[in-house]
Amino acid sequence: MLSVLDLTAGRIVATITIGGRPAGIAMSSDGTRAYITSPDGHKLSVVDTVSRTVLRQVALPGGPLGVAVSPDGKRVYVADWYGSQVVVVDPVTGTVLSTIGVGHSPSGLAVTPDGRLLVCADRLDNAVSLVDLETLRATAAIAVGEHPFGVTIDAAGATAYTADVESDDVSVIDLASRRLLARIQVGKRPYVVALAGNRGFVTNEQGGSLTAFDLASLHPVGTVAVGNMPEGIEAADDGRTLYVANWMDDTVSVVDALLLTVTATLPAGDSPRAFGTFLRSTRQGSR
Amino acid sequence: MRMICCLLACMLGAQAAFGHGSDRLKVTETVVVPADPETVWAVVGDFHDLNWDPAVANTAGDGGNVVDSFRTVTLKAGGAITEQLVIYDAEKMTYSTFLPHNDPAVLPVTNFSTILQLRPAASGGTEVEWRAAGFRGYPNDNPPASLNDDVAVKAMHDYLRAGLDELRRRFGISHGF
Numbered sequence: 001m002l003s004v005l006d007l008t009a010g011r012i013v014a015t016i017t018i019g020g021r022p023a024g025i026a027m028s029s030d031g032t033r034a035y036i037t038s039p040d041g042h043k044l045s046v047v048d049t050v051s052r053t054v055l056r057q058v059a060l061p062g063g064p065l066g067v068a069v070s071p072d073g074k075r076v077y078v079a080d081w082y083g084s085q086v087v088v089v090d091p092v093t094g095t096v097l098s099t100i101g102v103g104h105s106p107s108g109l110a111v112t113p114d115g116r117l118l119v120c121a122d123r124l125d126n127a128v129s130l131v132d133l134e135t136l137r138a139t140a141a142i143a144v145g146e147h148p149f150g151v152t153i154d155a156a157g158a159t160a161y162t163a164d165v166e167s168d169d170v171s172v173i174d175l176a177s178r179r180l181l182a183r184i185q186v187g188k189r190p191y192v193v194a195l196a197g198n199r200g201f202v203t204n205e206q207g208g209s210l211t212a213f214d215l216a217s218l219h220p221v222g223t224v225a226v227g228n229m230p231e232g233i234e235a236a237d238d239g240r241t242l243y244v245a246n247w248m249d250d251t252v253s254v255v256d257a258l259l260l261t262v263t264a265t266l267p268a269g270d271s272p273r274a275f276g277t278f279l280r281s282t283r284q285g286s287r
Numbered sequence: 288m289r290m291i292c293c294l295l296a297c298m299l300g301a302q303a304a305f306g307h308g309s310d311r312l313k314v315t316e317t318v319v320v321p322a323d324p325e326t327v328w329a330v331v332g333d334f335h336d337l338n339w340d341p342a343v344a345n346t347a348g349d350g351g352n353v354v355d356s357f358r359t360v361t362l363k364a365g366g367a368i369t370e371q372l373v374i375y376d377a378e379k380m381t382y383s384t385f386l387p388h389n390d391p392a393v394l395p396v397t398n399f400s401t402i403l404q405l406r407p408a409a410s411g412g413t414e415v416e417w418r419a420a421g422f423r424g425y426p427n428d429n430p431p432a433s434l435n436d437d438v439a440v441k442a443m444h445d446y447l448r449a450g451l452d453e454l455r456r457r458f459g460i461s462h463g464f
Binding site: 021023039040062063082188189206207208228229247248271 | 310311313354373374383385400402418420427428
């Protein structure tokens, strides 16, 4: 199931049947499409977020989990968690355009804002692959912490952040020089990073918290207690509000990124994962 | 002029366990007993003492309920698990544990974690909620029958239920439940 929460009203306004234990999500840049992976159902679902309907489902090999979409919305990239490949899907026709070899158990994916580079967390290799999206080939592998899961790229397309589950840290990668800049010690079993203002925030799945770190100094600046077993996290356009899916509690925590406080806890569906980008902007009066 | 309001798409896991996959699984069990929360917490609130649990042969730990400390729980059924304390809040009467490494032969669950939470029950007495989460014992696709999702859910359910049933025996059945 996919739950749609109206964040102004603070409640679930729709649920959409997906099937196959959905886990990953990528929102198109215009917010009109959501791409949902179901590792158990071996498929990618294309959702029209305006009509709240499933437009099509694409059967994919292995365990499709991490998902990202190109800025122009023409390609969707899906990582095969059980294998070592990223599948490129045309979301309009539902055809598989290409398959890209990466490291073992690719997990989180992120695309730079210019659409030219894909960063893939190769979980079992303790590395990220950089994939050139013109040639559709992996061009580099960079060692990070142990078992990187989520990948996040900043708005400038300059820096990538991985949450390294087994080593309890966040790896910071300079994409131009292809260098690991730092590993920031965070809480237990970090899951994925979000960026808000001049801070990064990582969900610590064990301990029910976020660790906030300064993007300039790359040092932790505080923690925020959220719900139990937080997974997906994303910052809103205001650069100040974070939304966190608490898998264990079936809730969403709303967090003030400046004050490091939880401002609201909203009901979510059963076991929200929200692994990827899940926020959609709407204009007042529109749906 | 964006961001007047926004929508959150939020994933839902499966309601029931079925045969395959490597999704994290969770189980919640509760009991209401006719004793006040302080009395119940005095029995169950020490991370290093799980000896109230009938499934447990003994618990070895450093004491003190300090986050990051470990306890080794020897199970009557055989084997032991070494769990880490990840949250401890005596005021809220809750603590959470995590099992970083596990032999699936002892407990057919990986990344096993638990949350114990006491609350005053609406009808008086105490509601004891004990929750567990984890992945099945076999991490890849197509698990053997002995290490699939159903087996993991049943193991977590039975583990929680044995402890809570013991509290019911110890404190009695709450009126109205």
